[in-house]
Amino acid sequence: QSALTQPASVSGSPGQSITISCTGTSSDVGDYDYVSWYQQHPGKAPKLVIYDVTHRPSGISTRFSGSKSGNTASLTISGLQADDEADYYCSSYTNIDTWVFGGGTKLTVL
Amino acid sequence: QITLKESGPTLVKPTQTLTLTCAVSGFSLSTGGVGVGWIRQPPGKALEWLALVYWNDDDRYRPSLKSRLTITKDTSRNKVVLTMTNMDPVDTATYYCAHVPPGNCSSSTCYIPYHFDSWGQGALVTVSS
Numbered sequence: 001q002s003a004l005t006q007p008a009s010v011s012g013s014p015g016q017s018i019t020i021s022c023t024g025t026s027s028d029v030g031d032y033d034y035v036s037w038y039q040q041h042p043g044k045a046p047k048l049v050i051y052d053v054t055h056r057p058s059g060i061s062t063r064f065s066g067s068k069s070g071n072t073a074s075l076t077i078s079g080l081q082a083d084d085e086a087d088y089y090c091s092s093y094t095n096i097d098t099w100v101f102g103g104g105t106k107l108t109v110l
Numbered sequence: 111q112i113t114l115k116e117s118g119p120t121l122v123k124p125t126q127t128l129t130l131t132c133a134v135s136g137f138s139l140s141t142g143g144v145g146v147g148w149i150r151q152p153p154g155k156a157l158e159w160l161a162l163v164y165w166n167d168d169d170r171y172r173p174s175l176k177s178r179l180t181i182t183k184d185t186s187r188n189k190v191v192l193t194m195t196n197m198d199p200v201d202t203a204t205y206y207c208a209h210v211p212p213g214n215c216s217s218s219t220c221y222i223p224y225h226f227d228s229w230g231q232g233a234l235v236t237v238s239s
Contacts, residue, residue, distance in 0.1 A: 036225035051225035089157050093224035099159040
């Protein structure tokens with residue numbers, strides 16, 4: 001069960017948009033629309049920002065959106081704000097009835 | 111409001127067994143479809159899913175750690191317990207418990223969630239002699 005692949009870091013200026021990719025396999029990301037994304041600020045617990053590839057939980061800004069193509073899912077944050085600076089993790093359900101997380105991406109708002 | 115709170119030892123010795131408790135409130139562990147999972151994060155590293163138990167006591171484990179892990183729940187006391195045997199320094203991490211929401215069924219189909227919508231604050235466990 002290998003971790004999903006994410007870029008180690010991405011950056012953007014306030015107001016810009018960034019996209020974080022999450023690449024898995026046909027046994028996880030490619031097989032199910034059960035990709036979720038979590039935001040984690042330093043020293044804090046993760047917070048769900050996207051579930052089931054494209055759905056936003058109540059209270060999450062519309063600036064956060066998700067998509068998927070084949071074995072790769074993506075999280076896009078538009079209109080970057082200083083508070084978006086955090087680590088982001090993707091996760092997927094797998095075909096052996098388990099969960100797998102990505103290696104995490106550090107977002108820096110310049 | 112759903113809350114989860116982890117508790118347990120902050121320091122364990124190598125080869126010892128770790129027992130962590132997740133106290134939950136705001137939902138019932140007997141509600142159909144509900145699940146509680148454990149996820150850990152070594153210092154400076156990524157999240158790693160460990161185990162999950164459903165309302166009906168059905169459980170799931172990380173394959174590479176399955177022989178060392180046991181997850182149980184006590185519905186009457188609103189607690190979920192994770193035990194991990196034969197602890198090693200590489201198991202040093204912050205351990206989180208998290209809630210999987212219940213699904214719902216219509217006349218023809220059921221929706222089953224596979225995401226963690228509420229997390230505890232985490233409990234740091236250090237493995238050292």
